[in-house]
Amino acid sequence: MPGLRPVTYEQYALANGLTVMLHRDATSPVAAVMVMYHAGSRNETPGRTGLAHLFEHLMFKGSEHVPDGEHFRLLQEIGASVNGSTSEDRTNYYEVVPSNYLELALWLESDRMGFLPGAVDQAKLDNQRDVVKNERRQNYDNVPYGTAHETIAREVYGPGHPYSWPVIGSMEDLSAASLEDVRTFFRTYYAPNNACIVVAGDFDRNQAADWIGRYFDPLPRGSSLPHSALSPAPLPEDRHIVSEESVQLPRLFLTWPGPPRGTRDDALLDVLTTILSSGKNSRLYRPLVFEKKIAQGVTAYAEGKEIAGTVTIDATAKPDRGLGEIDLCVHEVIERLFADGVTDTEIEAAFNGKEAQLAGRLTTALGIAGGLATNFTLTGDAENFNREIARFQGITPDELLAAGGRVFSSHHVTLNVVPRGKSSLASPPTPPKMSYTGTPAKDTSAGRP
Amino acid sequence: MTARGAPFPPLDRTRPPAPQPLPRVILPPVQKGELSSGLRIRLVEQHRNPQVVLGIVLQSGASMDPRGKSGTASLTAELLDAGTGARDALEISESVEFIGASLSFRTGADATFGTLLTLSRHLERGIELFADVLANPSFPVREFDRLKSQRLTSLVEQKDRAASVASDAFMRVIYGEEHPYGKDPSGTEESVGGLTRDDICGFYTDHYAAADATLIVVGDTRMAEILPVLERTLGHWKGGPVRTPPALPPPPATPAGVYLIDRPGAPQSEIRIGSPALARNTPDYFPATVMNRVLGGQFSSRINMNLREKRGLTYGARSSFIFLKQPGPFFVSGGFTGARTGEAAEQLLLEIGAMHRDGVTDEELEFSRKGLAGGFALSFETPYQVAGALQTIVLYGLPDDYYERYIQNLASVTSADVMRVARSTLDPHAMAVLVVADANATRGGLESLGRGGAVMLDATGSPM
Numbered sequence: 033m034p035g036l037r038p039v040t041y042e043q044y045a046l047a048n049g050l051t052v053m054l055h056r057d058a059t060s061p062v063a064a065v066m067v068m069y070h071a072g073s074r075n076e077t078p079g080r081t082g083l084a085h086l087f088e089h090l091m092f093k094g095s096e097h098v099p100d101g102e103h104f105r106l107l108q109e110i111g112a113s114v115n116g117s118t119s120e121d122r123t124n125y126y127e128v129v130p131s132n133y134l135e136l137a138l139w140l141e142s143d144r145m146g147f148l149p150g151a152v153d154q155a156k157l158d159n160q161r162d163v164v165k166n167e168r169r170q171n172y173d174n175v176p177y178g179t180a181h182e183t184i185a186r187e188v189y190g191p192g193h194p195y196s197w198p199v200i201g202s203m204e205d206l207s208a209a210s211l212e213d214v215r216t217f218f219r220t221y222y223a224p225n226n227a228c229i230v231v232a233g234d235f236d237r238n239q240a241a242d243w244i245g246r247y248f249d250p251l252p253r254g255s256s257l258p259h260s261a262l263s264p265a266p267l268p269e270d271r272h273i274v275s276e277e278s279v280q281l282p283r284l285f286l287t288w289p290g291p292p293r294g295t296r297d298d299a300l301l302d303v304l305t306t307i308l309s310s311g312k313n314s315r316l317y318r319p320l321v322f323e324k325k326i327a328q329g330v331t332a333y334a335e336g337k338e339i340a341g342t343v344t345i346d347a348t349a350k351p352d353r354g355l356g357e358i359d360l361c362v363h364e365v366i367e368r369l370f371a372d373g374v375t376d377t378e379i380e381a382a383f384n385g386k387e388a389q390l391a392g393r394l395t396t397a398l399g400i401a402g403g404l405a406t407n408f409t410l411t412g413d414a415e416n417f418n419r420e421i422a423r424f425q426g427i428t429p430d431e432l433l434a435a436g437g438r439v440f441s442s443h444h445v446t447l448n449v450v451p452r453g454k455s456s457l458a459s460p461p462t463p464p465k466m467s468y469t470g471t472p473a474k475d476t477s478a479g480r481p
Numbered sequence: 482m483t484a485r486g487a488p489f490p491p492l493d494r495t496r497p498p499a500p501q502p503l504p505r506v507i508l509p510p511v512q513k514g515e516l517s518s519g520l521r522i523r524l525v526e527q528h529r530n531p532q533v534v535l536g537i538v539l540q541s542g543a544s545m546d547p548r549g550k551s552g553t554a555s556l557t558a559e560l561l562d563a564g565t566g567a568r569d570a571l572e573i574s575e576s577v578e579f580i581g582a583s584l585s586f587r588t589g590a591d592a593t594f595g596t597l598l599t600l601s602r603h604l605e606r607g608i609e610l611f612a613d614v615l616a617n618p619s620f621p622v623r624e625f626d627r628l629k630s631q632r633l634t635s636l637v638e639q640k641d642r643a644a645s646v647a648s649d650a651f652m653r654v655i656y657g658e659e660h661p662y663g664k665d666p667s668g669t670e671e672s673v674g675g676l677t678r679d680d681i682c683g684f685y686t687d688h689y690a691a692a693d694a695t696l697i698v699v700g701d702t703r704m705a706e707i708l709p710v711l712e713r714t715l716g717h718w719k720g721g722p723v724r725t726p727p728a729l730p731p732p733p734a735t736p737a738g739v740y741l742i743d744r745p746g747a748p749q750s751e752i753r754i755g756s757p758a759l760a761r762n763t764p765d766y767f768p769a770t771v772m773n774r775v776l777g778g779q780f781s782s783r784i785n786m787n788l789r790e791k792r793g794l795t796y797g798a799r800s801s802f803i804f805l806k807q808p809g810p811f812f813v814s815g816g817f818t819g820a821r822t823g824e825a826a827e828q829l830l831l832e833i834g835a836m837h838r839d840g841v842t843d844e845e846l847e848f849s850r851k852g853l854a855g856g857f858a859l860s861f862e863t864p865y866q867v868a869g870a871l872q873t874i875v876l877y878g879l880p881d882d883y884y885e886r887y888i889q890n891l892a893s894v895t896s897a898d899v900m901r902v903a904r905s906t907l908d909p910h911a912m913a914v915l916v917v918a919d920a921n922a923t924r925g926g927l928e929s930l931g932r933g934g935a936v937m938l939d940a941t942g943s944p945m
Contacts, residue, residue, distance in 0.1 A: 062859055101781065109852050111851070111857065128859060135500075160793075163795070163796060173748045246490060278641070348638075388582065
């Protein structure tokens with residue numbers, strides 16, 4: 033496609049199974065290092081939720097050759113940006129350093145990949161447990177609608193599904209995590225053969241490869257982990273939940289089981305949700321916010337993850353408006369989408385937006401490192417990063433509606449978050465009837481709603 | 482290079498590897514131009530990616546809001562793309578969406594910023610839209626009513642977010658009712674409720690002036706390519722007369738004390754402690770920045786290491802200077818375990834007090850200067866970063882060679898400079914302590930700070 037240049041990189045594996053990717057770009061005197069482990073909250077067991085993320089915190093508390101506090105101190109002394117993140121499927125660690133400090137970053141990453149358990153103790157665990165509990169309060173418990181996604185995941189995926197519990201974990205499980213749990217998690221998942229490292233930016237190729245060999249090659253291979261099979265949400269019926277919370281405005285969440293990430297269907301649902309809610313003229317925004325003015329805002333999004341996905345529409349009501357009329361309007365919009373079809377212009381606009389979004393990820397060394405690491409880890413092939421835009425090409429209205437039909441004709445979860453004492457503002461327990469069958473309309477030249 | 486698969490020579494893991502020679506930070510050259518209207522152009526070419534950021538800095542911030550009409554500047558900015566002589570709101574939105582661009586206007590205390598981000602192959606189309614909304618807004622009555630109602634609703638929504646309630650109320654407490662920095666740029670339910678379309682039209686006429694604005698362009702384009710497009714689309718736009726902004730009143734002496742906003746059942750307490758401090762053009766900018774990095778400006782700062790890594794009281798605590806045209810605030814901030822609110826506030830005050838009294842050690846001084854210099858090398862990677870750097874120069878009237886001299890200015894900061902700034906800006910006894918928390922659960926702990934009983938405020942920061 034015009035414009036976006038493919039990312040060039042070299043990929044090889046060390047004898048211990050660690051996959052290495054190198055992307056050189058000397059435009060800025062910057063080097064980004066990202067290590068990604070194929071482990072996340074879905075590798076936890078019920079009763080120990082939040083362990084993968086708590087473990088991520090402990091990775092910053094020093095390793096056998098790096099005293100507690102030194103990891104951040106050494107990197108902040110050189111102005112580096114440093115962080116890590118945990119999702120359901122993977123955990124990553126990165127540092128962006130002035131390029132002359134690349135070896136420092138490699139030393140730090142190799143030490144915690146190979147030499148962590150000896151440095152973890154009860155005091156560090158207790159401290160980071162308190163920090164993570166505050167992270168939970170800060171980002172979920174003390175913010176409006178902060179626990180909605182936790183509720184939705186529990187309902188849509190159902191008991192025992194690895195996506196049914198939140199990455200942050202529950203307060204009870206965080207309290208229960210022991211040093212032994214932490215060490216077992218490390219032994220199982222933090223092995224070179226379950227990870228990849230990407231170096232992107234301004235560096236000498238041979239020098240970097242030599243350092244990576246010297247720091248990472250001696251680390252022992254771990255046991256092989258089983259491949260995870262797809263596991264779509266088995267939602268057997270519609271669910272309707274009303275939750276009274278400390279909020280001023282009611283908010284409606286509608287969630288359907290959806291396609292996993294990286295698939296054509298995932299791209300199709302990405303485009304379809306863009307058509308539904310991006311811009312004032314979009315299918316949902318225009319009637320709900322712009323014309324009827326019954327909602328303050330509306331968003332639709334597809335969340336494709338490694339083994340399953342969801343599609344969600346959420347809308348916030350204007351003061352004292354009920355969620356029933358919003359629910360009805362959303363269903364009417366979806367129904368009309370299938371009756372009238374989508375236009376080529378809508379598809380082209382969504383594609384252009386996607387292209388701009390992908391271009392944005394290519395502006396930094398870190399963005400490129402993240403794209404390569406994520407695609408390698410979750411799809412087994414880093415080259416899928418370069419193929420991402422191709423997944424969005426050549427989409428036809430029929431194909432789009434067929435994919436939408438597969439999602440919107442299935443059961444869904446309705447979550448009403450309403451102000452305390454205002455459960456009367458919730459939507460009715462039975463969802464509005466929709467007449468479409470999931471079969472795409474034949475006439476796709478029809479006008480906009 | 483060792484061949485792949487061959488053994489790698491051993492190395493010493495016990496100490497950090499030494500750095501390679503310093504990379505050279507090559508600052509991108511800034512090209513200057515001007516349209517026939519007097520609108521200044523600043524361009525930096527970056528051809529790595531097919532993208533362009535185009536931003537305008539307008540000297541029309543929230544501090545220009547007429548008395549009793551806070552929210553005027555920000556609502557004016559928000560209404561620009563809600564209709565022009567040629568296009569209605571939906572057409573503008575659809576046109577921007579179609580080229581995959583983003584177009585937004587944002588108002589801060591000192592200025593309004595308009596930003597277009599687009600792929601370079603859609604640049605001309607993007608500029609046409611940007612210019613149309615900037616030069617020809619029609620402020621349709623229907624759109625005014627709709628966006629005013631949306632603003633009123635979002636002011637209601639804002640009350641749910643403890644962190645934003647705390648930050649807004651803190652500014653109101655330390656700057657008082659009269660100073661513009663004490664007001665939320667979004668306005669209040671009362672001030673926005675009273676706004677009319679005439680207020681918006683009047684503000685646009687009075688405060689949007691080409692000769693007073695600067696257009697910043699960064700990315701995959703060239704002056705010869707973009708100047709004719711800008712001249713064609715914006716060359717005729719002069720806007721209103723350039724007016725000297727009224728002098729702001731000096732910030733009042735901070736009413737030192739403890740202020741409490743009740744949030745029943747809150748599991749965490751949001752704390753802000755500070756006072757008005759320094760303007761962007763202060764000669765103490767570098768010493769203050771070096772000092773703040775030690776106190777609370779990075780992860781391994783004194784405040785974060787104590788309250789997070791030692792005590793586990795928070796997910797993160799920090800300190801900041803916000804440098805504005807007039808003296809902006811210094812403050813520490815964070816969300817803390819509700820049951821230990823008194824301890825958190827006490828420790829924050831102790832850390833501020835220690836810096837105020839003793840300044841930094843030589844080791845800390847070196848650590849901070851070095852970190853800021855390293856961060857500087859990382860800060861010109863993206864078009865957004867470069868545009869932001871130029872925006873700072875334009876908005877605060879810094880010299881053109883500001884970034885060339887940055888490292889040198891950092892290196893010249895001494896511990897005596899830091900001591901002087903700590904003495905003049907960090908007196909904990911002159912600071913207000915503002916807390917958003919479950920009042921019943923935290924009042925006792927806050928009284929033990931020895932600053933008297935807490936003054937109760939409502940969610941907007943007004944005394945109850």
